[in-house]
Every structure is written in structure tokens, then in C-alpha cells.
Amino acid sequence: xxxVFYVAAAIAVLTTVRVISHTNPVHALLYLIVSLLAVAVxxxxxxxxxxxxxxxxxxxxxxxxxxxxxxxxxxLGGEEIRQERQWLSPSLWIGPGIISALLLIAMVYGIxxxxxxxxxxxxLGGKSVGVSLFGPYVLAVELASLxxxxxxxxxxxxxxxxxxxxxxxxxx
Amino acid sequence: MSISIQQLAAFSPLLxxxxxxxxxxxxxxxxxxxxxxxxxxxxxxxxxxxSLFFVSGDIPAHLTSLLQVDGFTLFYSALxxxxxxxxxxxxxxxxxEHQDNKDEFYLLVLISTGGAILLACANHIATLFLxxxxxxxxxxxxxxxxxxxxxxxxASIKYMxxxxxxxxxxxxxxxxxxxxxxxxxxAGIASGLGQSMDQQPLLLVGIGMLLVGICFKLSLAPFHLWxxxxxxxxxxxxxxxxxxxxxxxxxxxxxxxxIEAPLIDLPSVKLVLSVIAIASILFGNFMAVxxxxxxxxxxxxxxxxxxxxxxxxxxxxxRQLAIETTGVYLVGYLFASLGSFGAVSxxxxxxRGQDVEEISDYRGLFKRRPLIAVVMSLMMLSLAGxxxxxxxxxxxxxxxxxxxxxxxxLSAAVVVGSAIGLYYYLRVAVSVFLPSLNGHVAEVVExxxxxxxxxxxxxxxxxxxxVILGVYPQPLIDCVQFAKPW
Numbered sequence: 001x002x003x004v005f006y007v008a009a010a011i012a013v014l015t016t017v018r019v020i021s022h023t024n025p026v027h028a029l030l031y032l033i034v035s036l037l038a039v040a041v042x043x044x045x046x047x048x049x050x051x052x053x054x055x056x057x058x059x060x061x062x063x064x065x066x067x068x069x070x071x072x073x074x075x076l077g078g079e080e081i082r083q084e085r086q087w088l089s090p091s092l093w094i095g096p097g098i099i100s101a102l103l104l105i106a107m108v109y110g111i112x113x114x115x116x117x118x119x120x121x122x123x124l125g126g127k128s129v130g131v132s133l134f135g136p137y138v139l140a141v142e143l144a145s146l147x148x149x150x151x152x153x154x155x156x157x158x159x160x161x162x163x164x165x166x167x168x169x170x171x172x
Numbered sequence: 173m174s175i176s177i178q179q180l181a182a183f184s185p186l187l188x189x190x191x192x193x194x195x196x197x198x199x200x201x202x203x204x205x206x207x208x209x210x211x212x213x214x215x216x217x218x219x220x221x222x223s224l225f226f227v228s229g230d231i232p233a234h235l236t237s238l239l240q241v242d243g244f245t246l247f248y249s250a251l252x253x254x255x256x257x258x259x260x261x262x263x264x265x266x267x268x269e270h271q272d273n274k275d276e277f278y279l280l281v282l283i284s285t286g287g288a289i290l291l292a293c294a295n296h297i298a299t300l301f302l303x304x305x306x307x308x309x310x311x312x313x314x315x316x317x318x319x320x321x322x323x324x325x326x327a328s329i330k331y332m333x334x335x336x337x338x339x340x341x342x343x344x345x346x347x348x349x350x351x352x353x354x355x356x357x358x359a360g361i362a363s364g365l366g367q368s369m370d371q372q373p374l375l376l377v378g379i380g381m382l383l384v385g386i387c388f389k390l391s392l393a394p395f396h397l398w399x400x401x402x403x404x405x406x407x408x409x410x411x412x413x414x415x416x417x418x419x420x421x422x423x424x425x426x427x428x429x430x431i432e433a434p435l436i437d438l439p440s441v442k443l444v445l446s447v448i449a450i451a452s453i454l455f456g457n458f459m460a461v462x463x464x465x466x467x468x469x470x471x472x473x474x475x476x477x478x479x480x481x482x483x484x485x486x487x488x489x490x491r492q493l494a495i496e497t498t499g500v501y502l503v504g505y506l507f508a509s510l511g512s513f514g515a516v517s518x519x520x521x522x523x524r525g526q527d528v529e530e531i532s533d534y535r536g537l538f539k540r541r542p543l544i545a546v547v548m549s550l551m552m553l554s555l556a557g558x559x560x561x562x563x564x565x566x567x568x569x570x571x572x573x574x575x576x577x578x579x580x581x582l583s584a585a586v587v588v589g590s591a592i593g594l595y596y597y598l599r600v601a602v603s604v605f606l607p608s609l610n611g612h613v614a615e616v617v618e619x620x621x622x623x624x625x626x627x628x629x630x631x632x633x634x635x636x637x638x639v640i641l642g643v644y645p646q647p648l649i650d651c652v653q654f655a656k657p658w
Contacts, residue, residue, distance in 0.1 A: 106373075107348075107374075107377055109373055110348070110373040110374035110375075110376070110378075111351075113372065113373045113374055114351070114352070114374060136236050136237055136238070137236075137298065138236070139235065139238050139239065139299075140238060140299065140302060143290065143299075143302045143306065146190060146193070146283060146286065146306060147305055147306055147309060149193070149197075149283065150280065150283045150284075150309045150310045150313075151309055153280060153283075153310070153313065154280065154309065154310065154312055154313030156276070157273065157313055157317070158313060158316055158319055158328075
């Protein structure tokens with residue numbers, strides 16, 4: 001399973017780099033989907049089947065498809081690609097890049113210091129996830145639903161179609 | 173695992189606030205009525221405050237491994253509930269002339285207050301993260317509530333993007349902590365720290381990332397760049413909430429982590445926190461001097477105040493004194509912020525374009541609105557730490573903590589910061605008594621309505637508390653000594 005893990009992880013890193021560096025939004029999103037699928041494979045390779053399946057269904061399946069549709073409908077291209085290329089000039093990313101590289105070095109050093117640092121395959125099915133979600137963490141689940149409610153209210157308030165609402169009020 | 177009624181009863185403040193979220197939501201679904209929504213929210217918050225007295229007999233209590241209630245929880249829950257209540261009252265008079273939907277404001281304030289109470293209960297990393305997100309996600313919507321105005325929308329987008337980045341850092345830090353210690357409870361991390369701390373670089377990286385996220389939410393110095401813009405763009409009642417509830421709750425949970433886990437024994441953490449504290453104090457005060465916009469000025473001043481408070485964490489070895497200082501300082505900060513932002517919001521209305529926020533607009537206020545003018549200048553004196561106000565007692569405590577821990581650099585920073593602070597706070601305090609410049613000021617002139625009177629009452633109460641506790645702080649000190657997390 002080690003080989004699967006490393007191959008999938010390498011694909012995830014490389015495709016994520018392409019997400020950032022690509023100038024065409026649709027291509028960048030397709031790379032992002034591949035990256036999410038690769039992360040799902042990483043989960044599977046460690047036995048976290050439930051998390052892997054969720055990653056595919058929720059992220060790669062639902063959210064990213066929505067993203068791709070919206071971006072395709074906006075019909076970006078031409079002007080945006082030129083602007084993206086401008087934003088990718090080295091003077092903009094070299095500073096943050098160096099700082100992130102330092103952070104990466106610190107983290108790699110930290111992870112190397114772990115004594116129990118092997119990749120274990122440990123099967124974790126949906127049942128055990130469900131038992132802990134609705135056992136000790138049941139309050140966290142409830143509170144997360146409140147978080148979703150907050151997100152929904154904010155999205156509704158900021159994103160609703162103002163003109164349509166006004167005409168509805170007039171009819172009423 | 174079963175949860176008994178007695179256990180749940182100890183968490184009634186949190187449950188009451190969450191229940192009123194649902195009641196308010198259903199009431200909005202039934203009928204949009206500004207008065208009813210505001211009334212229900214205010215009743216919910218008052219009920220939650222009253223429930224604190226009944227709960228105080230059942231402490232300490234635990235609910236699963238995620239939450240606990242003790243004196244510390246109750247004290248900080250009370251502070252955030254007061255902040256939420258004041259925000260709803262200021263919000264009512266501010267929103268009255270708003271042309272768009274008004275009801276979501278209260279819903280979001282309630283959810284955010286619930287998150288802040290959750291933070292006061294947290295003793296687990298999962299609740300810490302949920303609490304921080306529950307506090308900040310509604311704030312995205314509140315900051316951009318009048319998104320028809322460009323600055324409000326801009327502030328909302330800035331806050332959302334940067335906050336999401338900070339949350340990503342925090343989550344990664346939590347993952348690293350989990351990778352190293354194998355547990356997510358504060359106590360478990362503390363025992364993980366106990367064993368040979370120098371041999372655990374991963375733990376240090378995790379703690380560092382966690383601190384980055386929390387310092388961002390507290391707008392401490394290298395992570396403060398969003399603060400003035402967001403304070404300026406946010407509607408005045410929301411700025412009140414942003415400056416009080418979210419900061420108090422997040423600082424409270426930070427104090428709990430530092431008391432539970434001996435993080436300050438790590439020399440690197442101590443050094444980093446000291447540098448952040450000094451940078452926040454100096455930077456916040458220096459930048460505030462040149463501001464002409466009162467919301468930006470208060471934004472920079474909040475950076476400096478959180479910097480003063482951070483000294484408590486560096487000197488947390490003396491637990492009793494540290495807890496007392498945090499409590500006294502935060503009470504002073506809460507009421508001074510409620511008073512000053514409340515005054516801005518009572519004078520402003522979304523219908524008249526931007527809020528009344530230029531310092532020059534406040535000239536001649538004493539003639540036009542004597543009460544608001546007096547409260548405003550009193551609050552400025554308290555923020556500056558003039559004797560006879562609660563701000564002085566708080567600053568005195570901070571200096572005492574710094575001296576007790578022989579933190580000379582930090583004490584020097586407090587003194588220098590207070591000296592600079594005196595200049596800009598007094599400038600505002602004096603300007604309300606100066607004759608007004610010629611020119612029309614777009615402030616609300618109506619004074620007779622009930623909502624304005626309720627807002628003025630909140631101002632009066634804040635001013636009274638700041639002065640009375642500033643002269644006779646013993647009741648507050650007794651109350652704070654009860655607020656122990658052990």
C-alpha cells in the first residue's frame with residue numbers, strides 16, 4: 001500500500017501546483033478535481049474508506065461539478081487569461097514562496113522527528129465513523145448544523161436576487 | 173453514552189441561545205416583523221443571562237468530552253451575552269430605517285453569541301474550532317450587512333478571505349497536534365507537552381500554526397492588517413459586536429488553553445508572544461494617532477488593548493493574578509467599547525449613507541446630544557486608562573502582572589503605549605466639547621423614540637459601570653475570583 005500512497009500523494013501535489021499556476025480557469029478546475037481524487041486515493045490507501053468516499057462524493061462530485069458548470073457558463077477566456085498571466089509574475093509570488101518554503105522545511109523536519117512515523121493500513125469503515133459521530137461527538141455534529149445554518153443565512157442575505165424580491169413584494 | 177437532564181441543565185445558557193436562534197428563525201419564516209424579531213432575540217438573550225444564576229449552583233459540570241462549565245465559563249458567557257444584548261439594542265435603532273431585510277441581523281448575532289458561549293465552554297480542540305467558526309461565519313454576513321454600500325461589502329470580502337486563510341492555518345496546526353499527541357482534548361495535549369518538550373518539533377509547529385490562527389482572530393500585530401478596514405466598513409452595531417464578543421470569547425479560550433497546558437514553559441512560545449505583545453501595543457497606538465476616522469481609531473486601539481492583555485499569557489505562571497487581570501481588563505474593555513461604538517451607532521443610520529465616523533463630525537456634539545457626548549468622552553478616558561475609571565484598574569492589573577513576572581520590556585511597552593494612547597483618546601474626548609465646524613452633519617436627530625431611549629440606557633449603564641467600578645472595584649474583583657477554570 002505504500003506505493004499507492006506515495007504515487008497518489010505525488011499526483012495530488014503536482015496537480016495542485018498546476019491549479020495555482022494554470023491561467024485557464026476551466027483547466028485549473030479540472031486539475032483540482034484530479035487533485036481531490038488523488039487525495040481520496042490517499043485516504044483509501046490508509047484504510048479510511050469512509051473519508052475517501054466522502055471526498056469523492058462531496059468534493060469531486062458535487063462541489064467541483066458545480067464550480068465547473070458555473071465557470072463554463074461565465075465563459076471566461078481571453079481577457080481573464082491575460083490578467084491571470086500578469087498576476088503570475090515572479091515578483092508577486094517569490095516572497096510568499098520563500099516564506100512558504102521555510103514553513104515546509106520546518107514541517108518536514110517536524111514530521112521526520114516522529115518516532116512512530118510509518119504508514120499503517122488500518123481499516124476504518126462507515127460504522128465506526130458513525131459510532132463516534134453519534135456517540136462522543138454528537139454535540140459537535142449538532143453545532144456543525146448550526147454553522148451550516150449561519151452559512152445559509154449569510155448566503156441568502158447577500159446573494160438573493162434583489163429585483164425579483166421587490167416585484168414579489170409588489171404583487172403581495 | 174447517555175446525557176442526563178442535570179448535565180444538560182448546566183449548559184442552559186448555550187441551549188437557550190441556540191433555542192432562540194430556532195424560535196427567531198421560525199418567527200421570521202412566519203412573518204417578517206422587525207419589532208417581533210428584535211423582541212424575541214432580546215428576550216432570549218436576557219433569559220440566557222438569567223439562567224447563568226441558576227447554573228452557578230451546578231458547577232463544575234462536564235458534557236461528553238467536548239464541553240465543560242465552571243466559574244470561568246459563566247463569567248465569560250455573561251460578558252458575551254451582554255455584548256450580544258447591547259448589539260441587538262443598538263442594532264434595532266440603527267436598522268429601523270434600513271430599506272432591506274432587517275431580521276437576519278438578529279439571527280446572525282444570536283448564532284455568533286452562541287458560538288462565543290461555546291468557546292467559553294470548550295475544553296476540546298474540536299469545540300474550539302467549531303466555536304471560532306460559529307463566531308466568525310455569521311460575522312461575514314454582519315460585516316457586509318448593508319452590502320449596497322461599497323465599504324461594507326469590501327470589508328466583508330476582506331474579512332472572509334483572510335479569516336478563511338487563518339482558519340486553514342489553525343486546522344493544519346490542530347492536525348499536527350493530533351498527529352503528535354494522538355488526542356484532541358486540552359488536558360491530553362497538556363500531558364503530551366509534559367514529556368520532553370524539546371524533542372517534539374512537530375508539536376511546536378502545530379502550536380505555532382494554532383497561534384497564527386488565533387492571533388489573526390484577535391487582530392494582534394503581524395496579523396492585524398484587516399482590522400482598520402473591516403472596522404471602518406462594518407456597520408457601527410456590528411463593529412461593536414466584532415470588537416467585544418468575538419475577541420472576549422477567543423481570548424477566554426486562549427487563557428484556558430494556556431492554564432491547562434504549560435505552553436509558556438517553552439522558551440520559543442514565550443519569546444514569540446512577548447514580541448507579538450510589544451509589536452501590537454506599539455503599532456496599534458502609533459497608527460491610531462494619525463487617524464481621523466473614529467472607527468479606524470477604535471480598531472487600532474483594540475489592537476493595542478489586546479496587546480496589553482497578551483502580557484497576561486506571558487506571565488500566566490501566577491494563575492490567580494492572571495485570571496483576575498484578564499477578567500478585570502476585559503470587563504473594562506467590554507463596557508468602554510460598548511459605550512464608544514454604541515455612541516457611533518446611535519448617531520448613525522444606514523439610510524443616511526455612511527456612519528457618522530469622522531472625528532470632526534463629533535465637534536459640537538455636547539450642545540446637540542449632551543448625554544452621548546459625555547458618555548463618549550468618559551469611554552475615551554477609560555480606554556486611555558485615566559484614574560477613577562475601570563480602564564485604569566485594568567491597566568494597573570496588567571502592569572502589576574508584568575512587574576510580578578519581571579517582564580521589564582513588556583512593562584516598558586505598556587507605559588510607552590499608554591502615553592501615546594493618551595494623546596489620541598483625549599483628542600476625541602475633547603472634540604465633542606469644541607464648537608462645531610460649519611457644515612451639515614448627517615446624524616440622527618430624533619431622540620424621542622423608544623429604541624433610541626433603550627440605546628441611550630445601554631450607554632448610561634455602561635458609563636455608570638465604568639465609573640462606579642473604577643472608583644470601587646471590589647465587587648468586580650470578588651466576581652472575577654469566582655471565575656476560575658480549576
